[in-house]
Amino acid sequence: MKLVAGLGNPGAEYADTRHNIGFMVVSQLAEICGIALKKKGHQAFYGTGRVAGEEATLLLPQTYMNLSGASVASAVKALAVSPENLIVIHDDIDQPYGALRIRIGGGHGGHNGIRHICQALGYADFIRVKIGVGRPHPGGDVARYVLTGFAAAERKTLGSLIDEAVRAVETVVARGPQLAMNEFNRREIGP
Numbered sequence: 001m002k003l004v005a006g007l008g009n010p011g012a013e014y015a016d017t018r019h020n021i022g023f024m025v026v027s028q029l030a031e032i033c034g035i036a037l038k039k040k041g042h043q044a045f046y047g048t049g050r051v052a053g054e055e056a057t058l059l060l061p062q063t064y065m066n067l068s069g070a071s072v073a074s075a076v077k078a079l080a081v082s083p084e085n086l087i088v089i090h091d092d093i094d095q096p097y098g099a100l101r102i103r104i105g106g107g108h109g110g111h112n113g114i115r116h117i118c119q120a121l122g123y124a125d126f127i128r129v130k131i132g133v134g135r136p137h138p139g140g141d142v143a144r145y146v147l148t149g150f151a152a153a154e155r156k157t158l159g160s161l162i163d164e165a166v167r168a169v170e171t172v173v174a175r176g177p178q179l180a181m182n183e184f185n186r187r188e189i190g191p
Contacts, residue, residue: 002056002173003081004029005072007090007113009147010062018133019146022089023060025131025165030058032166042074052174068113069120076121086126087172089165090114091146095132097154098161098189100168102181103128127177131165132188153191161189 006026007019014020030037035049035058046059057079061071076086084104090113095101105125108115118124134154136145150158164187171180 001079001081002051002054002085002087003059003072003075003079004051004056004087004169004173005059005061005068005075005089007061007065007068007088009064014147016149017147018091018150019065021091021131021133021162021165024162025089025129025169026058026060028162029166029169033058042078043071044075046075052170054173056173065113067116069116069118072117073120083121083123083125084127084177087129087169088114088117088126089129089131089169091133092130093133093135093142093146095130095134096188097132097134097150097191098157099132100161100165100184100187100189101128101130101132102168102172102177102184103130104177127172129165129168129172131161151191157189157191164189 006022008023033049033051035047037045037047037060039046043063044059044061046057048057059075061068063071104127108118168180168184
């Protein structure tokens with residue numbers, strides 16, 4: 001069983017913000033795979049089905065970003081998911097808008113959702129699909145920045161970026177993270 005968790009914040013006011021790109025990718029993946037994200041449990045909405053031929057549960061934590069670990073750890077425990085079968089999709093301010101990076105393990109890089117997941121699980125060696133959302137201008141407030149919407153130029157390519165991230169997740173599931181890294185870690189879809 002693969003567990004694919006997209007990080008974000010619940011509520012309409014956050015729906016189209018940079019911080020919610022993980023939600024956007026998992027929602028698109030669910031639509032493509034015909035998986036309804038209507039079940040409630042693990043402090044999340046989730047659904048189970050097949051992704052790239054493999055059994056998978058798709059998870060949208062409803063705990064708010066900074067407490068994502070409570071939801072992810074609950075699902076990991078209930079589904080007996082091992083670290084190599086956990087894929088977390090999240091925004092990354094250290095990458096320019098449109099950059100995709102797949103990584104196994106590592107630190108949290110200042111991302112509070114990843115920090116909380118690592119704390120709740122007691123390990124960090126799960127797979128991350130990081131989507132570049134850019135940085136605020138020097139001296140800008142990072143917390144405020146990630147809760148803003150995408151710029152007009154970015155919105156023109158946002159659909160393509162989400163589609164590319166979905167393909168990256170499907171490749172991780174079907175062929176493993178190493179091959180997915182080789183294929184996607186050099187790609188960027190800019191505004």
